[in-house]
C-alpha cells in the first residue's frame with residue numbers, strides 16, 4: 001500500500017539520481033580509490049596500492065600548507081566582502097528612488113560574465129595600461145607623498161597585489177547572486193515591524209541592527225555556505241588572471257590540485273588533494289547547516 | 301532632501317561598482333591599440349576593427365591569433381548547443397524531482413534532499429580526474445555530450461533546490477480545481493501547474509544556461525578541438541597566444557559575454573524573484 | 582441532481598485519523614452543511630466526496646453508482662475552494678470556461694453558458710480581467726460562477742466565505758441561499774461558522790475529531806443538541822453550562838441543584854432515567870432563555886410573566902449593549918452566566934438580580950459523557 005504510493009515520487013527522482021550518481025557519487029568513489037594508489041601517468045605501468053601514503057606526502061609538503069593557507073585567506077576575505085557589499089546593494093535596492101529599475105537591471109552584469117572572461121578582463125584592468133592599475137599607482141603615489149614613505153608599486157608582480165586582486169575580481173562576480181538572496185529576504189520582512197520599531201523610538205541604525213539583521217540571519221548563512229564553497233573551488237579566475245603566480249602567491253588549493261594532476265600527471269596525489277578539499281568544504285558546510293538548523297529551531 | 305541626495309550618491313557608487321570593469325573592457329574593445337597605451341577611458345577614434353578578426357571567415361588576415369579567432373563563431377555554436385542541452389536536461393530532470401519532493405509525500409525524501417545538497421557541495425576539481433577517465437573510457441572526450449553531462453550534474457542540485465521551493469508556493473488547490481474541472485492528473489499538470497510555474501522554470505532554465513556557458517574547468521578538460529570547444533575555453537586559448545593586442549582580446553571577451561548579458565537583462569525580473577525567493581524560502 | 586451516500590468513510594494520514602467512520606445520506610437537492618472546528622476533518626471528508634482523496638475505508642455513492650474509485654474528473658461535481666484556487670494565468674472568462682472546455686463543450690455553447698453564469702453571479706464586466714486584478718468578493722463570485730457553469734449534480738463548497746470581510750460575508754450568504762433555490766443541485770457546504778450553518782442549511786452535520794456528533798435540521802441542532810459539544814458549538818453566545826445534581830424534593834418534584842441555583846426539571850425528562858437520584862449533570866441554558874428581574878423582597882420577584890419560573894440570585898459582572906439586545910454577564914455561585922435581554926433593562930455592574938430559567942427550554946447533559954438527557958423536542 002505505502003509501497004505503491006512511494007513508487008511514483010521515487011520514479012520521478014530517478015533521472016536526477018542516475019545522473020548525479022553516475023557523474024558525482026561514482027567519480028567521488030573512484031577518486032578516493034585512486035587517492036590510495038600510486039598512479040602517475042608518466043609511469044602508467046607502475047600503478048599500485050599504497051594506502052594513505054599520498055596523504056602523508058601531501059600533509060608533509062609545504063605546497064599543500066601554502067595552498068591551504070592561501071585558500072583559507074581567499075575564502076574568508078571573499079565571504080566577508082561578498083556579504084558586506086551584497087548587503088549594501090540589497091539595502092539600496094530596497095529603498096524606492098527613481099532609477100532603481102536601472103540599478104536592478106545592471107545588478108546581474110558581473111554574474112553573467114563567465115569566470116574565465118572575468119579573469120581576462122581583470123588582467124586588462126590591472127595590466128600595465130589598465131584603468132585600475134593607473135588608479136592604484138596614483139593611490140600609492142599619493143599615500144607615499146602624504147606620509148613621506150616609499151612604497152614601491154609593482155602591480156601584479158607583487159604577491160600581495162595579485163592575491164588581493166584575485167579576491168577582488170572573485171568578489172565582484174559573486175556579489176549579484178548574494179544580493180538577489182538578500183533582496184528577497186529583506187522584502188520578506190513585514191513592514192509593520194519597522195513601523196512598530198519607529199513607534200518604539202528606534203533610530204535607523206537600531207532598526208537595521210535589531211530588525212533587518214535578525215531577519216536576514218538565515219539568508220546570510222545561506223550566502224556564506226554558497227560563497228565558502230565557491231571560494232574553495234575558485235579555479236577559472238586564477239587560471240586566467242594570475243596563472244597561480246607570481247611565484248606561488250595565488251596557488252589556491254583548486255589550482256594546486258589541477259597542477260598536480262595535469263602538470264605533474266600525478267593522479268594519485270591529485271586525487272588525495274581532491275579528497276582533502278572535499279573534506280574541508282563538507283566540514284564547513286556541515287558547520288553552517290548546523291548553525292542554520294539551530295537558528296531555525298529557535299525561530300521556529 | 302539631504303537624504304535623497306545621499307541616496308543617489310549611494311546608488312551612483314553601486315552602479316559604478318557593478319558596471320565599471322565591464323564598461324572599461326567594452327570601451328577598450330572599440331579602441332585602436334594605441335589609445336589603450338594612452339590610458340584612455342573612452343575611445344576617441346572608435347573602431348570596429350578589433351571585431352573584424354572574429355568574423356573573418358574566409359581567413360584573409362594573417363594577424364597574430366587570427367587562426368583561433370576565426371573559430372569563434374563555431375565555438376559560440378558549440379556553447380549554444382551545450383548550454384541549451386544543459387538547460388533542457390535541468391528542466392526535465394529537475395522539475396520531475398522537484399515535483400515529487402514538493403508535492404508527493406514519500407519515505408526517503410529527506411534522504412534524497414540531503415543527497416542533492418551533498419552533491420552540490422562536491423567541488424569540480426575533486427572529481428575532475430575520475431570524470432576525465434570516465435569520459436575517456438566511453439570515448440566521449442572532445443564531444444558535446446561529455447561537457448553537457450558534466451555541466452548538467454553540477455547545475456542540477458541547485459535547480460532541484462530552487463524548483464522545489466518554487467513549486468511549494470503554488471497552492472495544491474489549483475491542481476485540485478483542475479481535476480474537479482475535468483482534467484486528468486497529467487492534464488492538470490500540463491494545463492495548470494506548468495503554466496503557473498513557468499516563471500520559475502524560465503528562471504532556473506536561464507540560470508543553468510548561463511552557468512553552463514560560463515563553466516570552464518570541465519570544458520577545458522574534455523574538449524581538445526573546435527569540434528566541441530565552447531567559447532570560454534577558446535577565449536582563454538586566445539588570450540594565451542603571444543602578441544595578441546589587448547584590444548582584440550577585449551573584443552573577444554565582449555563577444556563571449558554578449559549572450560548571457562542579454563539574457564540576464566531580458567529575464568532579470570524573473571531571475572531575481574524566482575531564484576531569490578526560493579533559496580531562502 | 583444526485584443523492585450522495587457515504588458509507589463508513591474513514592481516512593488516515595499516517596497516525597492521524599482525519600475522518601472516522603462517517604455514514605451519511607444526503608438527499609437530492611439538499612443543502613447540507615458540515616460544521617465543526619478547524620482540523621475536525623471537514624475538508625478531508627469533502628475531498629473524499631470529490632474524489633481528491635481516496636478513503637482508507639468506506640464507500641462513496643452518487644445515486645446508484647459506487648464512485649469510490651472514480652477519478653474526480655469523472656464525477657459530476659463542482660467545487661469552490663477556501664482560497665478560491667482561480668487559475669492565475671487565465672482571464673476570468675477562461676477560468677469559468679475551463680471546465681466546459683475540458684468536457685468538450687463546443688466554443689459557442691461555452692460562450693453562452695459562461696455569459697449566463699456570469700450574469701447570475703454579476704461578473705459580466707470582469708470577464709477580461711486576470712484573477713490578480715480582482716477584489717476578494719469578486720474572486721469569490723468568479724469561483725462560484727466557475728462551479729455553477731457546468732451545472733453539476735453535486736456542488737461542494739469548502740469554507741467559501743471565510744476569506745471575506747464580515748459585511749461581504751452577509752451579502753454572499755444570501756447569494757448562496759438564492760443560488761440553491763434557483764439551481765437543481767445538491768449542496769455540500771463546509772464551514773466552521775455556526776451562524777452560517779443555521780442560516781443556510783436544510784440539515785447540519787456537526788463534526789468533531791473526524792466523527793459525526795449530530796445530524797439534524799438547524800432547529801433540531803439548536804433546540805436539542807445531542808451533547809455538550811454541539812450545545813457549546815452552535816449558538817452565539819455559547820450556551821451556559823452549569824454543574825449540578827439531580828434531586829427529588831419532598832413534594833416529589835425533580836430539581837437540578839448546583840452552586841447558587843436550583844431549577845425545576847420536567848418530570849418527562851426524569852422518567853426516562855434509571856437512577857435519577859444524585860445523578861451528576863450539566864444544566865444547559867441559552868442566554869435568551871433566561872429571564873432577569875430586580876430583587877424586590879425575599880421570595881418574590883418583579884418582571885415575572887410565567888408562574889413556572891424558578892428564581893436564582895445573581896450579581897451583574899459585565900453589561901454589553903448590542904443595539905437591539907443587551908447582554909449581561911452575571912455571577913451565579915461563582916460561575917459566569919450570559920443573559921440576553923431587552924436593551925432598555927437598566928441593570929449595571931454590581932447590581933443584584935434574580936434570574937429565571939425557562940424549564941421548557943433547559944437542557945440536561947450527563948456530566949461524564951456529555952450526552953444529552955433530554956429526548957428530542
Ligand SMILES: Nc1ncnc2c1ncn2[C@@H]1O[C@H](COP(=O)(O)OP(=O)(O)O)[C@@H](O)[C@H]1O
Nearest residue numbers: 594597598599618619620621622623624625626
Ligand atoms: N495531506 C495530509 N497529510 C497529513 N495530515 C493531514 C492531511 N490533510 C489533513 N490532515 C490532518 O487531518 C485532520 C483534518 O484536516 P482537515 O480535513 O483539513 O480539517 P478541517 O478542514 O476540518 O479544518 C487534521 O488533523 C489535519 O492535520
Ligand SMILES: [Mg+2]
Nearest residue numbers: 620623624625
Ligand atoms: Mg478545511
